[in-house]
Amino acid sequence: MHLKVKATNLSYKINEKKLFQNISFALFSGRAIHIQGDNGSGKTTLLKIVCGLTNQVKGDVELKIDKKICYLGHKNALKQYLTVEDNLSLLNVVNHPNLTKYLNEFGLNENLDTNLSSLSFGQQKKIALLRVFLNDSDLLILDEPCVGLDQQSQDHLCTFINNELRLGKSILFSSHMPLNINSEVLNINS
Amino acid sequence: MNIVKLELLKLKSKSRGWLGPILVFILIMVAFPLTIEVSNKELGQSFFSVLWIAILLVMMLATEDIFLEDFNDGSLEQFAISDINLSYLVGAKIFIYWLLIGVPISFLGSVFCMGLTNSIYLASHLFPILLITSYIFINVFSFGNALSLTKGSVLGTLITLPLLLPLLIVLGKAVISINLNLNYLGFVTLLLGVLSIIIFIAPLIISYIIRAHLE
Numbered sequence: 071m072h073l074k075v076k077a078t079n080l081s082y083k084i085n086e087k088k089l090f091q092n093i094s095f096a097l098f099s100g101r102a103i104h105i106q107g108d109n110g111s112g113k114t115t116l117l118k119i120v121c122g123l124t125n126q127v128k129g130d131v132e133l134k135i136d137k138k139i140c141y142l143g144h145k146n147a148l149k150q151y152l153t154v155e156d157n158l159s160l161l162n163v164v165n166h167p168n169l170t171k172y173l174n175e176f177g178l179n180e181n182l183d184t185n186l187s188s189l190s191f192g193q194q195k196k197i198a199l200l201r202v203f204l205n206d207s208d209l210l211i212l213d214e215p216c217v218g219l220d221q222q223s224q225d226h227l228c229t230f231i232n233n234e235l236r237l238g239k240s241i242l243f244s245s246h247m248p249l250n251i252n253s254e255v256l257n258i259n260s
Numbered sequence: 261m262n263i264v265k266l267e268l269l270k271l272k273s274k275s276r277g278w279l280g281p282i283l284v285f286i287l288i289m290v291a292f293p294l295t296i297e298v299s300n301k302e303l304g305q306s307f308f309s310v311l312w313i314a315i316l317l318v319m320m321l322a323t324e325d326i327f328l329e330d331f332n333d334g335s336l337e338q339f340a341i342s343d344i345n346l347s348y349l350v351g352a353k354i355f356i357y358w359l360l361i362g363v364p365i366s367f368l369g370s371v372f373c374m375g376l377t378n379s380i381y382l383a384s385h386l387f388p389i390l391l392i393t394s395y396i397f398i399n400v401f402s403f404g405n406a407l408s409l410t411k412g413s414v415l416g417t418l419i420t421l422p423l424l425l426p427l428l429i430v431l432g433k434a435v436i437s438i439n440l441n442l443n444y445l446g447f448v449t450l451l452l453g454v455l456s457i458i459i460f461i462a463p464l465i466i467s468y469i470i471r472a473h474l475e
Contacts (some may be wrong), residue, residue, distance in 0.1 A: 124475045138343045145334025149266075151273050160266055166394050 071098040073134055074209055074240040075120060080129035082115050090258045093129070099208070102231065102241040102253035111258050112154055113244040114144065117213050120242060133209070135240075140207040142215060146198035150187040154178065154197060163204040172203050175226050192218040199223075200201055203230055210234065212243040224249070261347050263339070267356040278360045281322035285365050289372045290312040307376045308435045309367055312428055315390070319397035320421075322361045324413045325468065326402050331409055337368045340474055350470070351463035352421035354402050371401065385438045392451045393431060399462040400424055406466040427454070 075097040082089045089112035097103055105173040107208060118124040120131055121141050121223060133139075148157050156162050172199040176196040182213050186194060210231075216224050227248045231241055243253075271278060292310045330336045333436045369390045374383035400423055406414030430447055437444035 118475075123340055123471075125338060139339065139341055141341050143337055144333060145332075145337065147334035147338045149273075149333065149335075152269055156269050156273070160269065161261060162262060232320070 071100060072088055073084070073097075073250060074244065076132040078119065078130045078132075080116065080119060080131065082124075082127050083111055083121065093258055095256050097209075097240050097242060098149040099240055100237045102135050102235055102251055104249070104251065104253040104255050105242065105244040105258060106127055106246075106255055107244075107258040110259060113258065114213050115182050116240065116258060117141075117143070117211050117244060121211055132133060135207070135209045137207045137209075140202055140247075142198060142202050143209045143213045146194055147201075148186055148198060151185065153183055154189070155182045155199060156199065158182075158193070161201050161204070163200060166204045168204060172200055174200050176200075176223060192223070193220050194221060195219055199227065200241060208239055210239060210241045210243075212241065214245055216249065218247055219235065229250075263352050264356065266335070267353065267360075271360060278322070278357075278385065280285065281361050281366070282364050284321060285314055285318045285368060288317070289368070293376065307373065308432070310391075311373070314367065315365060315394060316397060316421075316424065316428075318365060319362070320401050320413075320417055322357065322384075323398055323401040323405055326357060326405050327409055327466075328405070328413075329468075331473065336470055339472060340471060347463040347467035349404075350466045352448045352458070354398055354463065357402075358395050358398050362398055366394050371400060382438055382439075385444070386435070389431065389434055389448060389451065392448070392455050393427070396427065396451070396455050396458055397424065399458045403462050403466055403469075406469040406473075409470070409471050412469035427451075 073096060073197070077096075078094050080093040081091045089110075090107075093116065095103060105116060107113050110247065115124055117229060118172075119126045120133075121139055123141075149160070152160075155164065158169070163169055170179065173182075176193075176199075178193065181193070189197070200213065201217075202212065202215070215227060219227065227237075231243075231251050235241065241251075241253070243251075267307075279394065288310070292307075292314075296306070330339070339467070340346050342349075358394035366387060370383045370387040373379055373386050376382070400420050404420030405413050406416070407419060408414075414430050431448055434447035436442075437447060
């Protein structure tokens with residue numbers, strides 16, 4: 071087991087209002103951390119700090135990863151005016167050997183020529199999840215990955231994440247729903 | 261996410277983004293001689309003022325949402341965490357905008373110049389100046405739009421437009437020099453100097469501004 075992320079005494083505040091204080095955790099390869107907390111407690115901010123999108127007020131984040139970070143936030147980074155296939159080509163996953171398998175599992179194989187704007191929120195979320203499923207990174211950071219997903223897709227996601235953990239990947243995610251993922255819980259309320 | 265592929269797909273699917281500014285430019289240049297009743301010679305003299313202002317407005321229009329869409333849909337977040345430096349991505353995006361909008365407008369500007377001044381010499385010498393100028397304009401307006409990313413493009417334009425006024429003076433002098441058959445290379449060198457600085461500095465500053473917006 072290798073150390074992938076080490077966060078020490080992370081603190082963050084907005085306009086003098088403290089979001090969280092002195093959060094420390096260590097994420098090893100093959101392990102997952104489930105970040106829990108109330109609305110507005112700073113779960114998204116904490117994930118963004120680990121990604122490097124936001125700077126912490128205090129503390130330190132040490133990343134020891136060989137490949138890039140795969141991040142899925144609240145925004146899907148998909149283009150509404152492009153077809154599903156064009157969006158997938160932007161993610162550079164069109165020629166991925168497992169693409170057809172996941173499209174079938176998500177029931178999207180017949181929507182390749184459909185404009186993204188014609189798809190429902192849940193279907194768009196599934197397209198965004200393909201970025202995670204077909205990624206080549208050793209650290210996955212997922213912010214509420216199950217929002218908008220039906221039960222079957224949630225199960226696919228949990229199975230996928232558990233498989234990735236067995237392959238040695240590290241996963242940091244936040245979710246309000248209890249998920250069937252082998253993970254440690256980090257509650258940032260306290 | 262591949263930024264070149266993204267912009268080319270945009271070109272294919274959202275033609276109003278690049279065709280709109282070009283059509284507005286054509287409309288201004290066609291409408292301007294219709295609004296005044298003057299002889300050909302006077303038309304040629306006032307042509308350049310209209311040309312520079314038209315290019316300025318069209319570049320402003322073209323870059324209005326250069327980063328806004330990517331900011332709103334989360335693409336900028338993905339660019340920011342990718343292993344490629346964000347300033348390279350910003351520079352590439354600005355270059356593609358110039359290629360798709362700046363270059364055609366520069367070409368059309370030369371064609372209109374030829375039509376209204378009846379001078380191939382003037383039009384051929386104007387073309388490189390237009391290419392350089394449009395690239396500078398796109399960089400400066402992109403900076404303004406990055407500054408006011410979440411506040412609307414008007415604020416960014418108000419901040420950046422005064423920065424371009426000295427450039428308009430240089431452009432006016434360059435055209436006078438070409439018209440009088442004087443050496444105008446000094447002005448071109450000055451424009452190239454401005455471009456060579458701005459081409460590196462603008463993407464760097466814009467990338468810092470975008471990171472600040474993403475926080």
